[in-house]
Amino acid sequence: MTDRLSRYQRLATHLAAFAALSGVCACEKHPGPMAQPLDLSYLPKHYDTLGASSQTLNYSPWYIHEWSIDGPEGSGVQGGGPNVMPVKADNKPSGGGAQTCCSDIPSAWQPDLTLTVRWLVDKKQDGKTPGYRYKAENVRIPKYRGNMGGLWAVFLPGDRVRIMMADGQKGGANDPGLRPENSDPYIAQGIADQEWNRLYRIGASKE
Structure with missing residues:
Protein backbone atom coordinates (compact mmCIF):
# COMPACT_ATOMS: atom_id res chain seq x y z
CA MET A 1 0.00 0.00 0.00
CA PRO A 33 1.44 42.16 -27.07
CA MET A 34 4.53 44.38 -26.95
CA ALA A 35 4.54 48.17 -26.81
CA GLN A 36 4.95 49.74 -30.27
CA PRO A 37 6.84 53.02 -30.89
CA LEU A 38 4.52 55.99 -31.30
CA ASP A 39 4.15 57.01 -34.97
CA LEU A 40 4.31 60.80 -35.25
CA SER A 41 5.10 60.91 -38.97
CA TYR A 42 1.68 62.37 -39.74
CA LEU A 43 2.42 65.55 -37.79
CA PRO A 44 3.57 68.57 -39.88
CA LYS A 45 7.25 69.44 -39.68
CA HIS A 46 7.94 72.64 -37.77
CA TYR A 47 11.16 74.54 -38.51
CA ASP A 48 13.39 76.63 -36.29
CA THR A 49 12.81 79.99 -37.97
CA LEU A 50 14.38 83.44 -37.93
CA GLY A 51 12.89 86.79 -38.85
CA ALA A 52 14.23 88.13 -42.15
CA SER A 53 13.51 91.44 -43.84
CA SER A 54 11.67 91.10 -47.17
CA GLN A 55 12.48 92.92 -50.40
CA THR A 56 11.26 92.84 -54.00
CA LEU A 57 12.79 93.05 -57.46
CA ASN A 58 10.66 93.32 -60.59
CA TYR A 59 11.87 92.48 -64.10
CA SER A 60 8.29 92.16 -65.38
CA PRO A 61 6.32 94.93 -67.17
CA TRP A 62 3.58 94.86 -64.51
CA TYR A 63 3.07 96.59 -61.19
CA ILE A 64 3.22 94.13 -58.26
CA HIS A 65 1.06 95.42 -55.44
CA GLU A 66 1.93 92.79 -52.81
CA TRP A 67 3.25 89.27 -52.39
CA SER A 68 3.32 86.60 -49.71
CA ILE A 69 4.90 83.24 -48.98
CA ASP A 70 3.58 80.28 -47.00
CA GLY A 71 5.32 77.06 -46.08
CA PRO A 72 3.49 73.80 -45.36
CA GLU A 73 0.79 74.04 -42.70
CA GLY A 74 2.32 74.03 -39.24
CA SER A 75 5.86 74.69 -40.51
CA GLY A 76 6.04 78.22 -39.10
CA VAL A 77 7.30 79.55 -42.46
CA GLN A 78 5.42 82.61 -43.70
CA GLY A 79 5.87 86.20 -44.72
CA GLY A 80 5.61 88.68 -47.56
CA GLY A 81 7.01 91.80 -49.06
CA PRO A 82 6.40 95.30 -50.40
CA ASN A 83 4.97 96.52 -53.68
CA VAL A 84 7.18 97.27 -56.66
CA MET A 85 6.87 99.24 -59.90
CA PRO A 86 7.30 97.67 -63.37
CA VAL A 87 10.75 97.11 -64.87
CA LYS A 88 12.57 100.32 -65.78
CA ALA A 89 12.99 101.59 -69.33
CA ASP A 90 16.63 100.45 -69.40
CA ASN A 91 15.52 96.90 -68.40
CA LYS A 92 16.97 97.29 -64.95
CA PRO A 93 14.72 95.89 -62.23
CA SER A 94 12.56 98.11 -60.08
CA GLY A 95 12.65 97.66 -56.34
CA GLY A 96 15.43 96.66 -54.03
CA GLY A 97 15.01 99.67 -51.76
CA ALA A 98 11.95 99.41 -49.55
CA GLN A 99 11.73 96.42 -47.24
CA THR A 100 9.25 95.03 -44.79
CA CYS A 101 9.68 93.07 -41.60
CA CYS A 102 9.54 90.23 -41.25
CA SER A 103 9.34 86.88 -43.01
CA ASP A 104 9.86 83.77 -40.93
CA ILE A 105 12.36 81.50 -42.70
CA PRO A 106 14.28 78.44 -41.41
CA SER A 107 17.49 79.57 -39.75
CA ALA A 108 19.27 76.75 -41.60
CA TRP A 109 18.53 75.82 -45.21
CA GLN A 110 16.06 72.97 -45.55
CA PRO A 111 16.28 70.95 -48.80
CA ASP A 112 12.76 69.57 -48.41
CA LEU A 113 11.04 72.92 -47.83
CA THR A 114 8.63 74.14 -50.52
CA LEU A 115 6.69 77.39 -50.54
CA THR A 116 3.50 78.74 -52.03
CA VAL A 117 4.02 82.26 -53.36
CA ARG A 118 1.04 84.53 -54.04
CA TRP A 119 1.06 88.00 -55.55
CA LEU A 120 -1.35 90.70 -56.71
CA VAL A 121 -0.45 92.18 -60.10
CA ASP A 122 -2.03 95.06 -61.99
CA LYS A 123 -1.69 94.41 -65.72
CA LYS A 124 -4.06 97.09 -67.00
CA GLN A 125 -2.61 99.90 -64.91
CA ASP A 126 -5.61 102.10 -65.69
CA GLY A 127 -6.21 103.19 -62.14
CA LYS A 128 -9.52 101.35 -62.07
CA THR A 129 -8.82 97.63 -62.20
CA PRO A 130 -7.58 96.30 -58.85
CA GLY A 131 -5.61 93.53 -60.54
CA TYR A 132 -5.40 89.76 -60.50
CA ARG A 133 -3.93 87.35 -58.01
CA TYR A 134 -1.42 84.74 -59.05
CA LYS A 135 0.27 81.88 -57.26
CA ALA A 136 3.21 79.54 -57.72
CA GLU A 137 3.42 76.29 -55.76
CA ASN A 138 6.30 74.00 -54.77
CA VAL A 139 8.75 76.91 -54.87
CA ARG A 140 12.19 76.08 -53.50
CA ILE A 141 14.91 78.33 -52.10
CA PRO A 142 18.53 77.75 -53.20
CA LYS A 143 20.88 76.58 -50.48
CA TYR A 144 21.89 79.51 -48.29
CA ARG A 145 24.42 80.06 -45.52
CA GLY A 146 22.91 82.31 -42.90
CA ASN A 147 20.98 85.54 -43.39
CA MET A 148 23.06 88.42 -44.64
CA GLY A 149 20.56 90.38 -46.71
CA GLY A 150 17.04 89.13 -46.08
CA LEU A 151 14.48 87.34 -48.20
CA TRP A 152 13.96 88.45 -51.81
CA ALA A 153 11.14 87.85 -54.28
CA VAL A 154 12.26 88.36 -57.88
CA PHE A 155 9.47 88.70 -60.45
CA LEU A 156 10.16 87.87 -64.07
CA PRO A 157 8.22 88.22 -67.35
CA GLY A 158 5.67 85.50 -68.03
CA ASP A 159 4.21 85.46 -64.51
CA ARG A 160 7.29 83.80 -63.02
CA VAL A 161 8.90 84.26 -59.63
CA ARG A 162 12.16 83.36 -57.92
CA ILE A 163 12.66 83.36 -54.11
CA MET A 164 16.13 83.72 -52.60
CA MET A 165 17.72 84.29 -49.21
CA ALA A 166 20.61 86.72 -49.65
CA ASP A 167 23.56 85.16 -47.80
CA GLY A 168 26.41 87.47 -48.83
CA GLN A 169 27.82 85.04 -51.41
CA LYS A 170 28.43 87.39 -54.34
CA GLY A 171 27.78 85.68 -57.65
CA GLY A 172 26.02 82.77 -55.95
CA ALA A 173 22.51 81.44 -56.33
CA ASN A 174 21.24 83.85 -53.65
CA ASP A 175 22.77 87.03 -55.05
CA PRO A 176 19.96 89.54 -55.77
CA GLY A 177 22.40 91.54 -57.87
CA LEU A 178 22.20 88.92 -60.62
CA ARG A 179 19.19 88.44 -62.86
CA PRO A 180 18.25 84.75 -62.84
CA GLU A 181 18.84 82.91 -66.11
CA ASN A 182 15.76 81.55 -67.86
CA SER A 183 17.10 78.03 -67.25
CA ASP A 184 17.36 78.63 -63.50
CA PRO A 185 15.73 75.59 -61.80
CA TYR A 186 14.50 77.75 -58.91
CA ILE A 187 12.26 79.89 -61.12
CA ALA A 188 8.61 78.95 -60.57
CA GLN A 189 5.76 79.45 -63.01
CA GLY A 190 2.77 81.31 -61.67
CA ILE A 191 -0.86 80.73 -62.61
CA ALA A 192 -4.05 82.68 -61.96
CA ASP A 193 -5.14 81.99 -58.40
CA GLN A 194 -8.76 81.11 -59.09
CA GLU A 195 -9.64 80.59 -55.43
CA TRP A 196 -8.27 83.91 -54.22
CA ASN A 197 -9.61 85.81 -57.24
CA ARG A 198 -13.10 84.54 -56.42
CA LEU A 199 -12.56 85.28 -52.75
CA TYR A 200 -11.61 88.87 -53.44
CA ARG A 201 -14.19 89.21 -56.21
CA ILE A 202 -11.76 90.49 -58.76
CA GLY A 203 -12.24 87.89 -61.46
CA ALA A 204 -10.20 84.88 -62.40
CA SER A 205 -9.29 85.42 -66.05
CA LYS A 206 -5.81 86.21 -67.26
CA GLU A 207 -5.13 89.37 -69.20
Missing part, protein backbone atom coordinates in the same frame (compact mmCIF):
# COMPACT_ATOMS: atom_id res chain seq x y z
CA THR A 2 2.78 2.38 0.88
CA ASP A 3 4.68 1.56 -2.34
CA ARG A 4 1.56 2.16 -4.43
CA LEU A 5 0.96 5.50 -2.70
CA SER A 6 4.57 6.52 -3.27
CA ARG A 7 4.21 5.73 -6.98
CA TYR A 8 1.06 7.86 -7.18
CA GLN A 9 2.83 10.69 -5.41
CA ARG A 10 5.80 10.51 -7.78
CA LEU A 11 3.44 10.40 -10.79
CA ALA A 12 1.52 13.43 -9.50
CA THR A 13 4.79 15.30 -8.98
CA HIS A 14 5.95 14.51 -12.53
CA LEU A 15 2.60 15.57 -14.01
CA ALA A 16 2.67 18.88 -12.08
CA ALA A 17 6.22 19.57 -13.26
CA PHE A 18 5.26 18.76 -16.87
CA ALA A 19 2.24 21.03 -16.69
CA ALA A 20 4.36 23.87 -15.35
CA LEU A 21 6.96 23.34 -18.08
CA SER A 22 4.26 23.25 -20.73
CA GLY A 23 2.88 26.54 -19.46
CA VAL A 24 6.31 28.16 -19.71
CA CYS A 25 6.77 26.87 -23.25
CA ALA A 26 3.32 28.09 -24.24
CA CYS A 27 4.17 31.54 -23.00
CA GLU A 28 7.41 31.54 -24.93
CA LYS A 29 5.67 30.45 -28.13
CA HIS A 30 2.82 32.95 -27.78
CA PRO A 31 4.19 36.14 -26.24
CA GLY A 32 1.78 38.85 -25.21
Whole structure:
Protein backbone atom coordinates (compact mmCIF):
# COMPACT_ATOMS: atom_id res chain seq x y z
CA MET A 1 0.00 0.00 0.00
CA THR A 2 2.78 2.38 0.88
CA ASP A 3 4.68 1.56 -2.34
CA ARG A 4 1.56 2.16 -4.43
CA LEU A 5 0.96 5.50 -2.70
CA SER A 6 4.57 6.52 -3.27
CA ARG A 7 4.21 5.73 -6.98
CA TYR A 8 1.06 7.86 -7.18
CA GLN A 9 2.83 10.69 -5.41
CA ARG A 10 5.80 10.51 -7.78
CA LEU A 11 3.44 10.40 -10.79
CA ALA A 12 1.52 13.43 -9.50
CA THR A 13 4.79 15.30 -8.98
CA HIS A 14 5.95 14.51 -12.53
CA LEU A 15 2.60 15.57 -14.01
CA ALA A 16 2.67 18.88 -12.08
CA ALA A 17 6.22 19.57 -13.26
CA PHE A 18 5.26 18.76 -16.87
CA ALA A 19 2.24 21.03 -16.69
CA ALA A 20 4.36 23.87 -15.35
CA LEU A 21 6.96 23.34 -18.08
CA SER A 22 4.26 23.25 -20.73
CA GLY A 23 2.88 26.54 -19.46
CA VAL A 24 6.31 28.16 -19.71
CA CYS A 25 6.77 26.87 -23.25
CA ALA A 26 3.32 28.09 -24.24
CA CYS A 27 4.17 31.54 -23.00
CA GLU A 28 7.41 31.54 -24.93
CA LYS A 29 5.67 30.45 -28.13
CA HIS A 30 2.82 32.95 -27.78
CA PRO A 31 4.19 36.14 -26.24
CA GLY A 32 1.78 38.85 -25.21
CA PRO A 33 1.44 42.16 -27.07
CA MET A 34 4.53 44.38 -26.95
CA ALA A 35 4.54 48.17 -26.81
CA GLN A 36 4.95 49.74 -30.27
CA PRO A 37 6.84 53.02 -30.89
CA LEU A 38 4.52 55.99 -31.30
CA ASP A 39 4.15 57.01 -34.97
CA LEU A 40 4.31 60.80 -35.25
CA SER A 41 5.10 60.91 -38.97
CA TYR A 42 1.68 62.37 -39.74
CA LEU A 43 2.42 65.55 -37.79
CA PRO A 44 3.57 68.57 -39.88
CA LYS A 45 7.25 69.44 -39.68
CA HIS A 46 7.94 72.64 -37.77
CA TYR A 47 11.16 74.54 -38.51
CA ASP A 48 13.39 76.63 -36.29
CA THR A 49 12.81 79.99 -37.97
CA LEU A 50 14.38 83.44 -37.93
CA GLY A 51 12.89 86.79 -38.85
CA ALA A 52 14.23 88.13 -42.15
CA SER A 53 13.51 91.44 -43.84
CA SER A 54 11.67 91.10 -47.17
CA GLN A 55 12.48 92.92 -50.40
CA THR A 56 11.26 92.84 -54.00
CA LEU A 57 12.79 93.05 -57.46
CA ASN A 58 10.66 93.32 -60.59
CA TYR A 59 11.87 92.48 -64.10
CA SER A 60 8.29 92.16 -65.38
CA PRO A 61 6.32 94.93 -67.17
CA TRP A 62 3.58 94.86 -64.51
CA TYR A 63 3.07 96.59 -61.19
CA ILE A 64 3.22 94.13 -58.26
CA HIS A 65 1.06 95.42 -55.44
CA GLU A 66 1.93 92.79 -52.81
CA TRP A 67 3.25 89.27 -52.39
CA SER A 68 3.32 86.60 -49.71
CA ILE A 69 4.90 83.24 -48.98
CA ASP A 70 3.58 80.28 -47.00
CA GLY A 71 5.32 77.06 -46.08
CA PRO A 72 3.49 73.80 -45.36
CA GLU A 73 0.79 74.04 -42.70
CA GLY A 74 2.32 74.03 -39.24
CA SER A 75 5.86 74.69 -40.51
CA GLY A 76 6.04 78.22 -39.10
CA VAL A 77 7.30 79.55 -42.46
CA GLN A 78 5.42 82.61 -43.70
CA GLY A 79 5.87 86.20 -44.72
CA GLY A 80 5.61 88.68 -47.56
CA GLY A 81 7.01 91.80 -49.06
CA PRO A 82 6.40 95.30 -50.40
CA ASN A 83 4.97 96.52 -53.68
CA VAL A 84 7.18 97.27 -56.66
CA MET A 85 6.87 99.24 -59.90
CA PRO A 86 7.30 97.67 -63.37
CA VAL A 87 10.75 97.11 -64.87
CA LYS A 88 12.57 100.32 -65.78
CA ALA A 89 12.99 101.59 -69.33
CA ASP A 90 16.63 100.45 -69.40
CA ASN A 91 15.52 96.90 -68.40
CA LYS A 92 16.97 97.29 -64.95
CA PRO A 93 14.72 95.89 -62.23
CA SER A 94 12.56 98.11 -60.08
CA GLY A 95 12.65 97.66 -56.34
CA GLY A 96 15.43 96.66 -54.03
CA GLY A 97 15.01 99.67 -51.76
CA ALA A 98 11.95 99.41 -49.55
CA GLN A 99 11.73 96.42 -47.24
CA THR A 100 9.25 95.03 -44.79
CA CYS A 101 9.68 93.07 -41.60
CA CYS A 102 9.54 90.23 -41.25
CA SER A 103 9.34 86.88 -43.01
CA ASP A 104 9.86 83.77 -40.93
CA ILE A 105 12.36 81.50 -42.70
CA PRO A 106 14.28 78.44 -41.41
CA SER A 107 17.49 79.57 -39.75
CA ALA A 108 19.27 76.75 -41.60
CA TRP A 109 18.53 75.82 -45.21
CA GLN A 110 16.06 72.97 -45.55
CA PRO A 111 16.28 70.95 -48.80
CA ASP A 112 12.76 69.57 -48.41
CA LEU A 113 11.04 72.92 -47.83
CA THR A 114 8.63 74.14 -50.52
CA LEU A 115 6.69 77.39 -50.54
CA THR A 116 3.50 78.74 -52.03
CA VAL A 117 4.02 82.26 -53.36
CA ARG A 118 1.04 84.53 -54.04
CA TRP A 119 1.06 88.00 -55.55
CA LEU A 120 -1.35 90.70 -56.71
CA VAL A 121 -0.45 92.18 -60.10
CA ASP A 122 -2.03 95.06 -61.99
CA LYS A 123 -1.69 94.41 -65.72
CA LYS A 124 -4.06 97.09 -67.00
CA GLN A 125 -2.61 99.90 -64.91
CA ASP A 126 -5.61 102.10 -65.69
CA GLY A 127 -6.21 103.19 -62.14
CA LYS A 128 -9.52 101.35 -62.07
CA THR A 129 -8.82 97.63 -62.20
CA PRO A 130 -7.58 96.30 -58.85
CA GLY A 131 -5.61 93.53 -60.54
CA TYR A 132 -5.40 89.76 -60.50
CA ARG A 133 -3.93 87.35 -58.01
CA TYR A 134 -1.42 84.74 -59.05
CA LYS A 135 0.27 81.88 -57.26
CA ALA A 136 3.21 79.54 -57.72
CA GLU A 137 3.42 76.29 -55.76
CA ASN A 138 6.30 74.00 -54.77
CA VAL A 139 8.75 76.91 -54.87
CA ARG A 140 12.19 76.08 -53.50
CA ILE A 141 14.91 78.33 -52.10
CA PRO A 142 18.53 77.75 -53.20
CA LYS A 143 20.88 76.58 -50.48
CA TYR A 144 21.89 79.51 -48.29
CA ARG A 145 24.42 80.06 -45.52
CA GLY A 146 22.91 82.31 -42.90
CA ASN A 147 20.98 85.54 -43.39
CA MET A 148 23.06 88.42 -44.64
CA GLY A 149 20.56 90.38 -46.71
CA GLY A 150 17.04 89.13 -46.08
CA LEU A 151 14.48 87.34 -48.20
CA TRP A 152 13.96 88.45 -51.81
CA ALA A 153 11.14 87.85 -54.28
CA VAL A 154 12.26 88.36 -57.88
CA PHE A 155 9.47 88.70 -60.45
CA LEU A 156 10.16 87.87 -64.07
CA PRO A 157 8.22 88.22 -67.35
CA GLY A 158 5.67 85.50 -68.03
CA ASP A 159 4.21 85.46 -64.51
CA ARG A 160 7.29 83.80 -63.02
CA VAL A 161 8.90 84.26 -59.63
CA ARG A 162 12.16 83.36 -57.92
CA ILE A 163 12.66 83.36 -54.11
CA MET A 164 16.13 83.72 -52.60
CA MET A 165 17.72 84.29 -49.21
CA ALA A 166 20.61 86.72 -49.65
CA ASP A 167 23.56 85.16 -47.80
CA GLY A 168 26.41 87.47 -48.83
CA GLN A 169 27.82 85.04 -51.41
CA LYS A 170 28.43 87.39 -54.34
CA GLY A 171 27.78 85.68 -57.65
CA GLY A 172 26.02 82.77 -55.95
CA ALA A 173 22.51 81.44 -56.33
CA ASN A 174 21.24 83.85 -53.65
CA ASP A 175 22.77 87.03 -55.05
CA PRO A 176 19.96 89.54 -55.77
CA GLY A 177 22.40 91.54 -57.87
CA LEU A 178 22.20 88.92 -60.62
CA ARG A 179 19.19 88.44 -62.86
CA PRO A 180 18.25 84.75 -62.84
CA GLU A 181 18.84 82.91 -66.11
CA ASN A 182 15.76 81.55 -67.86
CA SER A 183 17.10 78.03 -67.25
CA ASP A 184 17.36 78.63 -63.50
CA PRO A 185 15.73 75.59 -61.80
CA TYR A 186 14.50 77.75 -58.91
CA ILE A 187 12.26 79.89 -61.12
CA ALA A 188 8.61 78.95 -60.57
CA GLN A 189 5.76 79.45 -63.01
CA GLY A 190 2.77 81.31 -61.67
CA ILE A 191 -0.86 80.73 -62.61
CA ALA A 192 -4.05 82.68 -61.96
CA ASP A 193 -5.14 81.99 -58.40
CA GLN A 194 -8.76 81.11 -59.09
CA GLU A 195 -9.64 80.59 -55.43
CA TRP A 196 -8.27 83.91 -54.22
CA ASN A 197 -9.61 85.81 -57.24
CA ARG A 198 -13.10 84.54 -56.42
CA LEU A 199 -12.56 85.28 -52.75
CA TYR A 200 -11.61 88.87 -53.44
CA ARG A 201 -14.19 89.21 -56.21
CA ILE A 202 -11.76 90.49 -58.76
CA GLY A 203 -12.24 87.89 -61.46
CA ALA A 204 -10.20 84.88 -62.40
CA SER A 205 -9.29 85.42 -66.05
CA LYS A 206 -5.81 86.21 -67.26
CA GLU A 207 -5.13 89.37 -69.20
